[in-house]
Amino acid sequence: MGQTLILKKKQREYGEVNSYVFELSGPFTFRAGQFCHLYMPGMPIFSRWVRKISFASCPSDKYIVFTIKESPSKLWHQKLKALEPGDKIRILGSHAHGHMSFPESIKQPVICIAGGMGATPFRSLFRDEINNKSNRNISFIHVASNEYLYEEEFSNYPISRYTIRRKDIEKTLSEIVSKYPNGAYLLAGNAEFVRAIAKNLVSLNVCADDIQAHKLKKHRLKKN
Numbered sequence: 001m002g003q004t005l006i007l008k009k010k011q012r013e014y015g016e017v018n019s020y021v022f023e024l025s026g027p028f029t030f031r032a033g034q035f036c037h038l039y040m041p042g043m044p045i046f047s048r049w050v051r052k053i054s055f056a057s058c059p060s061d062k063y064i065v066f067t068i069k070e071s072p073s074k075l076w077h078q079k080l081k082a083l084e085p086g087d088k089i090r091i092l093g094s095h096a097h098g099h100m101s102f103p104e105s106i107k108q109p110v111i112c113i114a115g116g117m118g119a120t121p122f123r124s125l126f127r128d129e130i131n132n133k134s135n136r137n138i139s140f141i142h143v144a145s146n147e148y149l150y151e152e153e154f155s156n157y158p159i160s161r162y163t164i165r166r167k168d169i170e171k172t173l174s175e176i177v178s179k180y181p182n183g184a185y186l187l188a189g190n191a192e193f194v195r196a197i198a199k200n201l202v203s204l205n206v207c208a209d210d211i212q213a214h215k216l217k218k219h220r221l222k223k224n
Contacts, residue, residue, distance in 0.1 A: 002039070002091040003028040007083050008063060014147040017117070018081070019056065019067040022089075030096035032058045032128035033121045033186075035214070037092040038066070040079050048076055050092055054121040054188075058128035067120050067149065100212050102129065102136065103184045109137040111176055113197055115189025119149040122188060126157050139180070141172060143193075170200065177204040187213040 005022035012018050030036065035054040043049035057065035070077040083089070102110055102125060112122045119142055129136055138159040142148050148163045155161070164172050176183075185201055187194045194213045201211055 004088050007087050016070045022064040032124040033100045034096040034098040036096050039090040039092040056120045056123045058124050060131050069117050098214050106134050106136045109180045109183040111139045111183045112186045113141045115143050115193035118189030185211045
């Protein structure tokens, strides 16, 4: 089950990071900020032929977009990079996954915090908000060691942006929390990054219920 994706084009973002633009062969419903499981055909038996990938596009976009940091040593990524326009892959399953979303009230400020490639689901969420013309107060903190994904594109979005290095995390979070103590905090990145940021926010007295991330175990958040 699932839907077939037909590659329209691919474009290099930087380094080994590329965006892939697909056309859906049929209807598939997802919400901004969600992810799906991509099945790569032609993989050997017992190989890892599925990857969990966040949507970089929003539901109202014409095409499905995924931005992926490729690992040249991994066969799945080799096959992805070898795709040409017209080639097909599949979404595995009949629905998308993930619960990260903006708060129901547009009056609550939203602070999105991404580590590296964690910017991907936020592109989906930002585009959805722009299309819905919500005028929501959004701040975006992007932590990276070199290039910042979507930097030029995000500079044209109606959001407050903070592009920082890891050494600046604690200072930036302290400033943001003092400005938005009751904001909604959405986190994306690798598991270690998300846990560290969530614990830091709790230590700054942000309520755990106001912190969102895929698979974040809130009961484990404790003040130091």
